[in-house]
Amino acid sequence: MGDEKKYGLVSAIIMGLGGAIGFEIFALLNYAYFDLAGPSMISALFFCGIINLITMLSYSELSAAIPEVGGEYTYTKVAFGGFISFMAGSIRWLASVFGGALAAVVFVNQLGVLFSVFSPTFQDLVLANASILIVGVVVILVILAIRGVEEATTFIVGAFLAIFLIFLAMSMSYTLNPQNVVPEASGEGLAVFFAATAYLFPMFVGMRALVAGAPQLKDPGKNVPRALMVTTILLTVVYFLVAYVAVGVVPADTPRTATDPPLLNMAAATIMGPIGAVLFALAGIFASISSVGTAMTVQSSLLGGMSRDGYLPKILVKAHKRFGTRYVAIIASSLCVLVFGTSGAVEFLGYAASFGSLLVFALVNLSLIKLRRTRPRMERPFKAPLYPLTPLIGIVMSVLLLGFPIILRDVNAESALLSSIGMVAIVSVMYYLRMVKREIDFNRLRTAVGGICFGAGLLLVLLSFVVMPPSVQIIAVAVGLISMVAGIFNIFASSHKID
């Protein structure tokens, strides 16, 4: 272990950029620009960078003080332990699943864009068979992930930066003058601005890869905070400039159809011609493939860690005999990626990935506050400045960003939030089922579940007479009655044992 190669600051920055620069820019700018904030999306990107920077200060302190594998899951485990760390690990896993599914959808979209340059017939064929292609790419990547194939992060980062630089350089011959870049100072103007910020947030969160890779770095106490700061600033500048050019070239009121390429591809085709269209489509394809692969590695690592700590079944930590990878965890995660990926719902997946990340950010900031209070003498090579202001701002911003898309009644955001809450409820029940060992606690849980089922059954029976058509009424009453009977059985059996 002592001979293991350690990396310096430049590698750390590449690691951060490699995690963050990816397929999201191809997927998320579109909805944020055409459907949410219009040109003020550029300011939303800048705001994303600031919020990210604030929470990265907390990440920097925690990663320097706890330089262990596991990132957020480890920090919350040290700070809170038990349920909170399980929740942080589960939400991070869910965000990664949604991110992986989004990457799979982007892969197919970019493949469609690539074919549209050469043959529109092929583009129609690709888009018509999107689900089959998503299944295909995920299956291939599962096989590669089980075999433990390494990613070419440095190559991808270099290629991306080069393509963006060419794009920016060629845009200089254009007169760019996007209007309304600053959001309107009205209630609705600010609401769409914050909603766009929440939606664009996944474009930045990938730089957490740097924190996860902290144990591989020389002097992580100094290099991780520095690299996080440099990466955030670089990323904000690059994204801001690219979005500025794209918005300047493609007006927000451009008539659009379902088969039209995303904003960035349209801007590339306008500025760089067919070569730009091909280059950006290829970049999107490689970035999305790489992201699905990375998501699978992160997911298997998280599931393996939680399984090792006893929160999940031991089978998830099982390694492949030949390749040494956690193949059960990889297959379990990729099935979830497949289910969500085949939906093809870019906006829903974007919000879902964002909400998961925002919740994890809030938990990381809470962990920092808890550790400062409970372990003031803990060795901290880096300290977040302006404590407690910075973690508090991080928490408040995360909660606000979660709320604004809901205030706007964006159906994609509502679906994403409710799905996330539903999944959090499921993992909470799983946690108690697995971790509650004492018989009396188990029976209390059983009474609670019985009560919920009885109540839900009664509600269903009553609702069936009020809102349901007669054809569905009989089924609803039968389902409601069975739920009530089962609830009563559970309540009586368990309350008898508690007594």
Added chain:
Amino acid sequence: MVNKRWIGAVAGFTQAIIGLLSTFFAVVLFLEVIDLQAVFSLPSELLPICVFGLVLFGVFSIISGLFLIREGQEQ
């Protein structure tokens, strides 16, 4: 007592199946695999809450059903 547990196990099994069907229905409804939203004339604003309700109902039904099945097996 044995009869009571046996009835409980049957109710639990039925409930777990209903839970599975409810969750599956929620997924089919959300993904619009067979255009169920149009069949039930479901407005898009109500879709998230319907899917959420179905998933929660399904999960709790599965858990409650499994409790009763386990008790029946213990007997």
